[in-house]
Amino acid sequence: MSSDEHIYSNKFAKDAENTLAAIFSVSGLELTAGELALFKEANPFGFILFKRNCDTPQQISALVNNIKETVGRDCPILIDQEGGRVQRIGPPHWRSHNAMKHFGDLYSENAEKGLEALRFETFRLAEELTELGINVNCAPVLDLVFEGADEIIGDRSFSSDPEIVTRLGLSVCRHFLKSGILPVIKHIPGHGRAKADSHLELPHVGASYDELEQSDFIPFKGLAVSDVGRTIWGMTAHIVYDELSKDIPVSINGAFIENYIREDIGFEGILLCDDLEMKALESFGTLPELAEKTLAAGCDLTLYCGGELDKMASIAEKIGKISDKTFKRLKNASEYGTLAV
Numbered sequence: 001m002s003s004d005e006h007i008y009s010n011k012f013a014k015d016a017e018n019t020l021a022a023i024f025s026v027s028g029l030e031l032t033a034g035e036l037a038l039f040k041e042a043n044p045f046g047f048i049l050f051k052r053n054c055d056t057p058q059q060i061s062a063l064v065n066n067i068k069e070t071v072g073r074d075c076p077i078l079i080d081q082e083g084g085r086v087q088r089i090g091p092p093h094w095r096s097h098n099a100m101k102h103f104g105d106l107y108s109e110n111a112e113k114g115l116e117a118l119r120f121e122t123f124r125l126a127e128e129l130t131e132l133g134i135n136v137n138c139a140p141v142l143d144l145v146f147e148g149a150d151e152i153i154g155d156r157s158f159s160s161d162p163e164i165v166t167r168l169g170l171s172v173c174r175h176f177l178k179s180g181i182l183p184v185i186k187h188i189p190g191h192g193r194a195k196a197d198s199h200l201e202l203p204h205v206g207a208s209y210d211e212l213e214q215s216d217f218i219p220f221k222g223l224a225v226s227d228v229g230r231t232i233w234g235m236t237a238h239i240v241y242d243e244l245s246k247d248i249p250v251s252i253n254g255a256f257i258e259n260y261i262r263e264d265i266g267f268e269g270i271l272l273c274d275d276l277e278m279k280a281l282e283s284f285g286t287l288p289e290l291a292e293k294t295l296a297a298g299c300d301l302t303l304y305c306g307g308e309l310d311k312m313a314s315i316a317e318k319i320g321k322i323s324d325k326t327f328k329r330l331k332n333a334s335e336y337g338t339l340a341v
Contacts, residue, residue, distance in 0.1 A: 013333075019075075021295055021302060022304065022319060025306060025312075026067070028053065029052075038309060046077065049078070051088050051089075052307065053307075056093055061133055079137060089128065089132075100140060102155075104159035107158075108164065115167075118171055122179075130179060136181065136233070137176060137181050140172040140183065142190075143165075144159070144160055152194070165219040185235070189237065191203075193207055205240070206242045213264075220261075224265050229266075229268060230333050231269065237249075238273075251281065252281070261298075269329065271301075272299055276304050277305065288314045
């Protein structure tokens with residue numbers, strides 16, 4: 001592997017065995033005394049930033065450095081910087097990036113020009129993140145667009161065509177990795193059909209296995225078997241697939257994760273759940289119970305985005321360190337080959 005190519009998941013294996021199996025969040029623009037104490041004691045695997053944590057480049061860099069100093073390692077710092085409607089940083093200090101539908105449309109008109117435009121945008125986006133010390137981006141969205149579905153996905157998706165989504169999603173992942181940014185594909189195994197927003201309620205999808213296999217699953221399968229398949233991370237969907245998941249949403253459904261995400265789709269990378277506080281999960285337990293259930297179901301990491309200290313403390317009391325399987329997945333990423341960009 002040449003010195004300028006980054007297989008980025010492996011770096012997080014260093015000193016990871018004693019980390020809490022959680023991604024935590026921060027309440028404001030700098031760490032509070034309570035956050036400093038909790039993060040130092042609990043040692044969560046990583047952290048995620050939101051708009052409430054982002055003001056200026058200097059402020060974000062200082063916050064990121066403080067987080068890393070607190071846990072004593074170059075830990076994962078996540079952000080949702082997709083472009084379009086989902087951008088945690090933007091003008092005046094950073095660029096405004098196009099929604100991914102823009103590149104899907106370009107690709108449909110001219111594949112070469114669409115890929116070139118997407119490559120340029122991905123490198124620009126990655127440059128902004130790396131300058132801040134952010135090393136994980138919760139993107140790209142591999143969900144498909146479906147007519148009549150809730151608009152929570154909409155133009156965040158490249159296309160309704162699974163082959164286009166696969167090709168463009170793979171390009172984004174390769175170029176993020178080339179730039180030192182670890183991508184998180186979402187939302188496995190597909191949120192595009194949902195007629196409800198999982199932030200607000202629990203969506204049900206009535207499609208059959210055959211329908212899902214011939215459409216929704218294709219982009220996730222395509223990336224899972226690609227040259228980056230063991231390096232990239234994935235994020236689950238808080239959705240019930242009526243014919244497959246027996247009224248239990250994917251994120252806390254061990255049988256679904258094992259049978260469809262790990263076996264059928266073949267995803268071998270680090271798997272994290274979507275935010276624990278989304279309304280889709282609220283009837284399935286308390287926040288600490290949900291954290292425990294996501295890990296018991298087979299997620300490698302549980303994700304809490306609200307930034308409330310007492311809630312993070314309650315989660316830390318309930319869950320344990322990352323599992324041996326998770327640590328093995330982290331190490332496996334370092335054994336993977338070079339990237340064909």
